[in-house]
Amino acid sequence: MSLFAQDIRVSYGTRKALRGVSLSALPGEVTAIVGPNGSGKSTLLGAITATLPYQGRVLLNGRDIRDLPPWELAAQRAVLPQASRLAFPFTVLEVVRLGLQSGTAGNRPDVPMQALARVGLAQYADRTFQDLSGGEAQRVMLARVLAQVWAPVEGGQPRWLLLDEPVSSLDIAHQLQVMEIARQFARAGGGVIAVMHDLNLTALYADRVAVLAEGARLAFGAPGAVLTDDILSRAYRCALRVSAPPPSGIPYILPHAASA
Amino acid sequence: MTAIPDTATLPRDRLSRARSLHWVLAGGLALACIASLQIGATDVTLFAMLAKLAQGEPLSHMERVVLFDIRLPRLAMGVLVGAALAVSGAAMQGLFRNPLADPGIVGVGAGAGLGAILAIVLGTLLPVWMIDRIGNQMVPVAAFLGGWGSTILLYRVSTRQGQTSVATMLLAGIALGALAGALSGILVYIADDQQLRDLTFWGLGSLAGASWAKVLSAGPLILLSIGGALMLGRGLNGLALGEATAAHIGIHVQRLKSVAILAVAGATGAAVAVSGGIGFIGIVVPHLLRLASGPDHRTLLLNSALLGATLLILADVIARVVIAPAELPIGIVTAVLGAPVFLWILLRRRGLVEP
């Protein structure tokens, strides 16, 4: 039981965004996808979530996602998009409930409030979603996604959180909070795939890292093996050094040092 | 920070409020129906007739005609048309994710208008035996074909490889509307005076032409379409998050779009065909309900049907008594009542009027 993406190819017109990328993610682990802008990170997640037309195969818990109707997919995996616009003035709690409609927690009315509490926004339940700040909106969406796959393991099968830059508009404390939620979901038996921009958080929380560059996979493995001077410098096309303090007395703040 | 507030301290759940609103609105509709049967230009009243029936007295011929041939079909048509317009409005707004969308966006209005104008202006050119056979039904049939046809055309134009682009549909709708407007303009030019007045009256809408034949021909399609639309609540809620996210939470987005467009084309096409152009119901009704009980489409669609039917019936009662024995086109009444309400809502939202 795992999530396999095999030889994924995606084109935007004549531009090839992904040139045959494979990825395997295991339940119990946080799998991160990193890479420079335009490397195909979000495109790869788009294929895995069946949001984009793609060539290749994606197997979710052993079944090709093309063979699964939307509601069965929704019961097995939840997707957090990069940005969410909401058309009508739903309240925060109503938005979280939208996730519940298709999930298998549908018969548990307490789940949405628990999910909101999990992201620290239980007291916002009755606010209108449109009135939230960007960071709050992103956490509400995470709560919605959590509510959809509330139990990390259901019927002996792992369920999956697919997160597209889940911490992009959050402050450092909430970045840690969200990554902690993802890690706990994995530790409880679920699977997590996250597209990440922040290499430090990736190093801290990912169990496996895929590095993409120019639509191809440059490296895949444990953070220690993949986040190296050589691989990162090639991927990001600039000279990078891992675990090296800055040359002068400029302060630097790493999430590693935070006590969450 | 992670403490869960006691659910009892939360303001009352909007969903349960919206559900109890079903009953309030159904009651309102029942009252409106009684008013519609009670009030009219003649002094026939429902209560007087019920009293007669209770005492076993026969009804006069006049009473039977007024009640069964005039007011009842008119009431039935009002309920059908009002519900069709309001539900179509709510469904279109959900589909286009825009509270100002209305069925006109998918070309129903322009197409139906073109059909009606064609029938009114060119209908007289048909051979006499054809006019004799289909004369009365020509305008409604042509309006329906025009409205339905243009919507299906738009749908086909904006669907590629099984994916309907809502943005393409908007743009193509504008183009098609302009084309239909131009063709209508040509026909208006060659129309004579009487036909022009007919066109004006058609555009203002009326339930005056109600008959059992019209109710029976438009009713099944309208009911089927409304029924289809009422099942879209969950899907339209999901669509509020965008198409991709709607799919991620398990909604068959393409099927949702197809059903929504077919339902709107059917309901609005049939409604416009039998009653002409009646504005504002499709926009004002869902908007009022969203303010009252939130945007949840699972309750919004049914509440829209109930409130739309109620308002149209009341507007019709006004239309037929204010200048009796003549009557106003109902589109005038809905606009006169709807436009100020709508402006008030907009001003209130901008904080220009104290709530």
Place this chain on the structure above:
Amino acid sequence: MRGRRFRYSALTLVSGAMLGALLALAVRAQDSTALPEPHGDVLSIGGSVTEIVAALGQQHRLKARDTTSSYPPEVAYLPDVGYMRSLSPEGVLSVGPSLILSEEGAGPPEALEVIRAADVTFVEVPDALTPDGILRKIDIIGAALGVPDKADALAAEVAAALSAALADAERPEGDKKRVLFVLSTQGGKINASGTGTAADALIRMAGGVNAISEFDGYKQITDEAVGLAAPDVILMMDRGGDHGVADDDLFALPAIRLTPAAQTRSVVRLDGLLMLGFGPRTAEAVRLLNDALYARNS
């Protein structure tokens, strides 16, 4: 196109009428009507039909009228059932007619069906643009009202008046003035009559020539076409409001300024129903127009 002007004027109408109507409802519910005698209660639809009913001395039998019935002036006090092509069936029944006399084209068809179902006799009077047509209208209406003798007398009177008026109006072709009938000058655009209209018929009967013969019916025409039509006289309806364009405004219009009519400031305004109704007063209309066209010159 959607009758915006109509809608605006209707707005004022509605806002005022709405309250009154609600009050009236309570009152109306308590009214009771006596049983109508056969054909004692007549609803007349169409200006010329109403005129003929009145000319037959049967005005006392009129129970209601439509919007276009404005002559004789007393009919204005009768209930108005609205525009003849969008009648409200219950509105029509509420005035309790046993006979409906109507010009061609009353509707909608569904309303007429219901009205017929309520045992109301419905007589359609064909339109007419000729003296014979007028006589036929009188004949049909007289028969429907059960006063054929009076109808014969009226027909004879009208026939005599018409033939006298026509004879007086007749003039040699070359001597005839070119007349442009202007229905409206809304927004500076000229809506004029072509052939086949009541205006065209009346112009010819009154010894004039319709300046426009290129199209049928009333149409908006370009400024230059008005110049080419070269009318000697402009003919308009006399009815205030938008259409009662003052002479100065009328002759200041670029289209009209090009015409001989503008040089002599020749404009004739006649009552619309008198001019276009083709009823008992048509002989009068022919004389009035003929006098207006030629009296000053001859």
